[in-house]
Amino acid sequence: MNRAKLFIENFLVYGLGSVISKIVPLIMLPIVTRLMPNTFYYGLNDISNIVVSFGSAIALVGMYDAMFRMFFDKEDIDYKKQVCSTAFYFVTITSIVVFIVLIFFGGFFSKVFFSSYRYTNLLMISALSILIGSTNSIISAPTRMQNKRKIFLITNTLTPIISYCISVPLLLKGMYVMALPFASLLSSLSMLIIFYILNSSWFSIKKANIKVLKQLIKIGLPLMPNFLIYWIFNSCDRMMIAKIMGNSYVGIYGVGARVSSISQFIYTAFAGGWQYFAFSTMKNDDQVQLTSNIFEYLGIISYSATLVLTVFSDHIFKMFFKGEYINGAIIFPYMFLAPLLLMLYQTICNQFLVKKKTWPSALILSCGAIINILANYFLIPLIGIEGAAIGTFLGYAISVLICSIVLTKMKLVSISTRFIVDSFIMVIFFILWRNIAREKIIVSIILALITFGIFVTTYMKDIRLLKRKFLVKSIQN
Template sequence: MSRARLFVENFLVYGMTGIIGKAIPVVMVPIITRLIPDTSIYGVSDLLHVLVSFGSAFAVLGMYDAMFRMFFDDDTQEHKLKVCSSALSVVALSSTITGAIVILFSKSLSRLLFTTDVYQIWVMLMGVQIALGALDSIIAAPTRMQNKRKVYVVLSVVTPLISYGISVPLILFVDPLFGLIMGGFASVVSKLFIFWVLNGKWFSFRFADRRLALEMFKIGLPLMPTFLIYWVFNSFDRVMISNMLDTSQNGIYAVGAKVASISQLIYSGFAGGWQYFAFSTMKDKDQVQLTSKVFEYLGIISFVATFLIMPWLPLLFKILFTGDYILGYQVAPYLFLSPLLLMLFQTSGNQLLVIKRSYWVTISLVIGAGLNVLLNYLMIPVLGIEGASIATLTGYSCSVVIMAVITIKMKLLKVRRRFILSAVITTLFFVMSKLFLNKTLLPWFAASLLSVGIILFLYREELKKLKGRTKRGRSV
């Protein structure tokens, strides 16, 4: 199989998986918000999810990515068994400790997140969910490392159906907050059981190897701050909104972020296919040129997709939601592009992982996350939840630029001038949208079409080649 076909097939298959997996929650958001008109309840549930994502960074210790890196070092079955088993032995210990700490300090964490200890019992349950979720991430890894794409397509349907199948009845007949929480918890438990049935043969503590575990630990530990920083990007703004505004505003922000997560359809396809593709081609002679093309084309796809969807977001929220939830459209454009920029960051950052110099990834993220927090502090009091979303996008953009500069200096990445021009056009479009277009449909849509037209003109040669390949494919 050619490399281009390998990447495209993985991207499309995992993209389809992402469409199914993300479409169900997005479709359910308007239903859930109508069942729970109180935005503060949705805000509390979202903050508990924030806690889970924070604890998971400590529980996993970067071992998932380290597994991927070491899995392809040796093709023997014994080596692969040792890699998987060693990773599980480390995460079993770290996840137990992390979950126990969350439970032990549950009262303090409840006060930190909600300024009250009334949610302590739910924080304790999140400690259990953190431990189970960390184990699930490791036990699920062999499925992706073997590139078993059909399994993920099936599970992308089964998992959210289980979650909402439990959540909705509990919301209706027991308690709204209880239903939201137990739906997510049930999803984690079901995934852990399913993946253990599928991949249990890859894990045995008798195959655990101290030397391999230490080597993976050296790769994974520098990445752990990376996941903590991702948490700052994705979640710390919710904590700041809750403390600087209130949980009701956080509920609106969470709904806006959920709708914006439709961009995860593209990111899921990328993430699902990228790691396998990147590490399986890392020894190719033209690896730098190949990665540079992926970086550039993913960026263009991200920019164009953002241009086309932004003008329609206010109308979309008015159709889907009622009450204060409609205001979520304010944050959606910025949060739509943010995970797409993460694709660019991971593409260039993976070059440093290949040469085992992952600390540069952490440094660039620290700078971007620090800028994000600073802008949150400055902009939330002035612009409210929209200020938080602008801060998130700005922080991501900063990290991408720094990582690109580092990899270009190391001659691990090449970026052409037309891509830089496309990025400038995207920046100007956001500025115009905020200051001049007043978020009204017709002028906003006209500006988006103009921006798309300019970028397509810059990449007209690639479009001609793509059109020619499509014609040849049809004629075969």
């Protein structure tokens, strides 16, 4: 298959799937916030998600990415089944261990995460979600690795629908603490059953192999710190807001972050399609230039999308939310671009994984995480939840910058001067918008149009080339 077609098809199909999976929670968000009496309960749900993401990172031990990488090493089906089976039974064991630890020390972890012993039942639900969700990640992997996109679309449609069909009635009954986490648990369980039926032929205890496990651990274990660092990026801000400002502000921040997560439509599409594309083209002669071009194009698309939605962020929140939730608008621009910066990071960082060198990624992300924590520490007391959002944004931006410099020196990527210039212009836009244009819609629009015009001008040659290719193809057809 043509490489451009392969990438675009994967991007669009996984994009549609991600839009479906994310659009339902986004549509339901104003409804959910109105069904809850105050921001405190949404803050508890956000903390529960933090527990699940933390436990899942530990339980998976980097096995998903290691499994994905080794799956493409050989064409032998028996070998592929050995990889899948070994990863599955290993993750099942680690998931059970994490579950038992959380249950056994339930009171302690409830106090750590929820600041109260009252929420041990919520912690139990979170522990079960880790057990089921981590196992589901491995069981569903063969569907991704075989690029079965129709199944991806169907399951991504069903997951949020099942979840909200359960959670809304529970909220109406006044179960504000348990409704969303319990519904998410049951939804994940239903997906586990579906994928087990679809992919059971890929998993057999007889296919589990110690030699394969050693190789999986060799690739996956150095990746584990990466996922823990991702957890710091996604969760440290909420934990620090809870300690410094209280759970009610976590609720405001969580709603702001959830609305901003519409950028994850792009990121999730990329993440779903990128791994298959990257590993299936990793032996091509022009792989470095191909990766570099994709990095730049995705970067410009990310900047442009951020321009448009930043201008209207305050109006979006005032339209759909009431009360204190409106204050979440201030974090929108930073939290919208943050996942897209992560997408850019993973685009080029995958070069380390292609070379089977995973430790540099952990080191680079650690630098970004330290910046994130320091920014949170100093900025949250000064400017509240906006400080936490800026911390997340800066952490990812520094990670992308360091990764670009390292890989350029290793000659594994080639970043053009025009992209560097456009990145600086994007920073200038943020500064000007925040300080002089945020509450002036006309000024904001003019500022965004000028910035977008610069992006178009610097990439005009590529736009014309792409236009000619489409014209030639349309004539040939």
